[in-house]
Amino acid sequence: MVELLSVRDVGKTFGGLKALDGVSFGLAKGEVLGLVGPNGSGKSTMINVLSGVYRPDGGDVRLDGRSLVGAKPSAIAAAGLSRTFQNLQIFGGLSVRENVLVGRDCRLRSGMLGGVFGLGGSLREEREAKSLAADLLEKVGLARFVDAPPSMLSYGQRRLLEVARALAADPKVLMLDEPCAGQSQAEADALAVLIRALAKTGIAVIVIEHNMRFVMNLVDRIVALNFGRKIAEGTPEAIRGDEAVIEAYLGRRGHAERR
Amino acid sequence: MRGAGNRYVFWAVALAAALAAPLALTNNYQLGVAHQALIFALLATGYNLLLGFTGLVSFGHIALFAIGAYASAILVVTFGAPFLVGVGAAAIIAGLVGVVIAMPALRIKGHYLTLLTLALGEVIRLLIRSMESLTHGSQGFSGIPRPEIFGMSFRAGVPLYYLLLFALVLGVAFVWRIEATRYGRAFKAVRDSEIGAEVCGVRTDHVKVLAFGVSAVFAGVAGSLYAHTMRFISPEFFSLGLTITLLAMVLIGGRGTVIGPIVGAILLISLPEWLRFVKDYYLILFGLAIWLCAIALPDGLAGAAARLLQARNSVRGRASLRT
Numbered sequence: 001m002v003e004l005l006s007v008r009d010v011g012k013t014f015g016g017l018k019a020l021d022g023v024s025f026g027l028a029k030g031e032v033l034g035l036v037g038p039n040g041s042g043k044s045t046m047i048n049v050l051s052g053v054y055r056p057d058g059g060d061v062r063l064d065g066r067s068l069v070g071a072k073p074s075a076i077a078a079a080g081l082s083r084t085f086q087n088l089q090i091f092g093g094l095s096v097r098e099n100v101l102v103g104r105d106c107r108l109r110s111g112m113l114g115g116v117f118g119l120g121g122s123l124r125e126e127r128e129a130k131s132l133a134a135d136l137l138e139k140v141g142l143a144r145f146v147d148a149p150p151s152m153l154s155y156g157q158r159r160l161l162e163v164a165r166a167l168a169a170d171p172k173v174l175m176l177d178e179p180c181a182g183q184s185q186a187e188a189d190a191l192a193v194l195i196r197a198l199a200k201t202g203i204a205v206i207v208i209e210h211n212m213r214f215v216m217n218l219v220d221r222i223v224a225l226n227f228g229r230k231i232a233e234g235t236p237e238a239i240r241g242d243e244a245v246i247e248a249y250l251g252r253r254g255h256a257e258r259r
Numbered sequence: 260m261r262g263a264g265n266r267y268v269f270w271a272v273a274l275a276a277a278l279a280a281p282l283a284l285t286n287n288y289q290l291g292v293a294h295q296a297l298i299f300a301l302l303a304t305g306y307n308l309l310l311g312f313t314g315l316v317s318f319g320h321i322a323l324f325a326i327g328a329y330a331s332a333i334l335v336v337t338f339g340a341p342f343l344v345g346v347g348a349a350a351i352i353a354g355l356v357g358v359v360i361a362m363p364a365l366r367i368k369g370h371y372l373t374l375l376t377l378a379l380g381e382v383i384r385l386l387i388r389s390m391e392s393l394t395h396g397s398q399g400f401s402g403i404p405r406p407e408i409f410g411m412s413f414r415a416g417v418p419l420y421y422l423l424l425f426a427l428v429l430g431v432a433f434v435w436r437i438e439a440t441r442y443g444r445a446f447k448a449v450r451d452s453e454i455g456a457e458v459c460g461v462r463t464d465h466v467k468v469l470a471f472g473v474s475a476v477f478a479g480v481a482g483s484l485y486a487h488t489m490r491f492i493s494p495e496f497f498s499l500g501l502t503i504t505l506l507a508m509v510l511i512g513g514r515g516t517v518i519g520p521i522v523g524a525i526l527l528i529s530l531p532e533w534l535r536f537v538k539d540y541y542l543i544l545f546g547l548a549i550w551l552c553a554i555a556l557p558d559g560l561a562g563a564a565a566r567l568l569q570a571r572n573s574v575r576g577r578a579s580l581r582t
Contacts (some may be wrong), residue, residue, distance in 0.1 A: 051458055077460030089455025091513060101441070102448045106460030108441045112469065115440030116433055126440070169460050203416045 003062075004029045004082075004204050005050075005173050010059035012045055012228075019045040021228040022059070027173065032195060032205045035213040038248055039226035042087060045176055046225070047175050050206075051075040063173065080105040080169040084162035084179060085172045086208070088155075096145045096153070099131035103168030134163040141190065144160045156183035156253035160191070169196070174198065180214050192218045199259070216240065224248065273518075277424055281417045290416040294488050296528040297423040298481050301430045303508040303520035305477020308434060310506070311514030312443065313470040314450030316373045319360055319380030319503050323353045323475045325497035327482020329394055332403045337393070342406045342487060342494045349483035350476045356383070357475020361468040380502065388494040393539055399493030423484060427521075435517050435560060437473075446470055447515070507545075511552050513559025516574055522560055 005027040012020040020042045027033055028063035042250050048054045050061060063070045067252045074176040075178050083101070087141055108129060110122035138141050140160040145152060153161060159179055176195075180188045188211065195205055195218060209215050215222070215236070222239040226248040232239055239245055265523055284290045288342050302324055309315050330352045331345035340348075360379055389392050394400060405414040406422060413419040437443045445466045448456035455465045488490050512523025534541045556563045 018385040053454065053458065073454075073457045074462045074463075077458060083458060085455065085458075089458070091455065093447045093451050093452040095446060098444050098447075102444050102456065102461060103459045105441050105445060110439070110441060112437070112442050112473070115442060116436040122440070129441075140287075165459060185570050 002028060004031075004064065004090055006060075006062045007046075007050070007087045008060045008062075010046070011057045012042075012049055013057055020049065020056070023223075023225065023228070023230050024059075024232060025223045025230065027204045027206065029172075029204055030199050030202045030217045031221065032199050032207065034219035034222040035206055035208045035225065036212075036215060036222055036239075036245075037231075040227075041225040041248070042228040043225055044177060045228075047177050047206070047208060049085060050076075051081060055153060074106065074160075077169055077171075081175070082166035082169045082171035082173070083175040084159065084166050084183070086175055086177040088158050088162060090150045090158050091160060092109060092150055094148055096137065096142060096148050096161060097130065097133050100136055100164050100168050100218075101129055102134065103165035104129045104132065106169055112168060119154065133164075136167050137161075139167075140164045140194065154182075156187045159183060160187075163182060163194075167253070171203060173204045175208075177208050178210065179207065180209055180211045188214055274428070275284060278299045278421075281420050282418075283506050286417050292421060292529055292532050293420055294416070294423055296525045297420070298428050298485050298488060299505070299528055300521045300524035301423075301427045301484070302478055302481035303505060304427070304434055304517075306505055306511050307439035307475040307514060307516075307520040308437075308446065309470050309473075310509050311516070311519070312438075312446035312450065312514075312561040313467065315341035315364060315467065315470060316369075317360070317364075317376040317471070318373050318499075318506075319378075319383070320474070320478055320505060321497050321499075321502045322380035322383035323360075324482040324485070324501075324566070325355055325384060325387055325492075325494070326351045326356055327479030328486035328492045329400065329482075330479070331483035332400050332486045333393055335487070336403055338399070339444065341408075343402075343408055345487070346480055346483045349405070349479040353478070353479025353482065354472050354476040357478070358468055359471045360475075361471030364467055364471065365464045377499070377502075384494055384497055387497075394494070397494055399491055399495075400486075401491045403486050403490045403492070405490065406484075423488070426480065426484060428482075431517060431521070438517065442466070442469065450515075472535070499562065507549055509559075511556075511559055513550065513563075514563025516559070516561040516565075519559050519561035526560075 003026040008024050010023050011018065018030055021045065033044060045054065045230050049056045052068065052071055054202055056069060063079055063081055066079065068079065089191065091102060094102065101141070109123055110120065114122045134146055134180055137146055140163055142157060142164065150158060150161060150217065153211055163176065163249040177190055183191065192214060195207070199205055207215065207219060219236060221233060222236055223230060224239060224245045229246060231244040232242045280293060281290065284293055306320050310456045320429050326354055327349035331349040334340040334348050335345040336340060348562055360376060363375055368377060388397050405412070405419060407413065413422045430553035445456065448461055449463050449466050508527050511526065512521065513519025531541055534544060537544065552559065
């Protein structure tokens, strides 16, 4: 497997708490990976390390062979790693389209004066970015909200807006932090179809999600975390029967009863 | 798009009113008030880029205004430079100092940033007062000439009014344009969610320095225009009280909107003149107005107007659905 993203031995400690402890996994182009584990197992910390919000204490993260450790989140986004947030980070003062355009910013080249005076191809760049934003909003099903303020959107729709915004940067890796929270079953199904379509175009996707049915039906591979350690890795079928994973979710009593 | 059409009509009417205003301003005193309103509208428009667009609360902005005023006055009076050189230098020097003030803003946030900029502003004011050989210290800098551009004199009140109006229109057009570019979006994105903006790929450090720098250039130009309009400047004028007034202009007018700071500046400059009969009680009224605005108009007058329009449209929308 040619690894697009390689996570090696990543650790992160908060005070005395090891939020991540020597976690390693790889991700190939076009692969959909599920990151699962009970609350507090380190899933969101991993996303925050990968996107540069946290700096890892140890280990290495490489995208296309280039290390991302210590880079600013904006540089990581420019390098091709985009994400959404579990607790939404929508720009309330911008329109839905403008929110997506902010996601495009790292691909835009116009300077301030060029933009203000419409020089140096800045008008064309702006036009192209706007039409790309409209296409992405169409893709996630928010086309009719293009000029609306995000406050018009439902919670589930705001999650889709974040997906469109993350896609605007032309990412190689897309990380979705609980994309189904607050979404109806129909919305979640539509999102699963979208994620598969994105993977087909070569984008690698990491999904953190509590909705197990969603994860099991969607992903190619699962990495299970507990107390900051990787406890299992494999296909959804293999993880479903994995003792360590069952134990992490349900506790030890299962063993006692079986005995 | 009817909304956009309405906006053009509104701006055209506002510009026409501003162009015709000297006809109604019959004496030099009223014209002087109008001069100040225009200068402060320009200053507030720039400050709004920082406060309203980018969400950075700086209390050091008046110091940049002062730097612009003194830079221009010193160059023109002491060194005999032409007015345009004075304005240009004021813009550049204030802009550079603005960028320097921005540096700590990359490290500290919120109230701490506000307090630090407050301190930096005071330091700059004290420096101006103590550099007596250049600035004439606390006795003030007098004898600053009215602007003259390529032999054209703006000595009389009415031509000066149009020069100041021209500067304001340029400044407003700049902000209006910037709002539609990636920089306008980046400013607002930093304001609404800094972490969201950074993770989306916006270089937030760069954006903050830019916001400080551009708003400082506005302050520098406004300062130069102020010096050459009033013809006398002193360190006492650029005090903390003026910082609060500037803040109030943007907050009462409506931060984050293009029109808000202009409305706020006109209101806060002309209101004391209208309320002259209540004398010192003016300050009580002023305090009450800010208090009321904070409670009833959190988005300022411009925000309240927008909400009124929206409510009217949605009522209309519902009515048309029914028929």
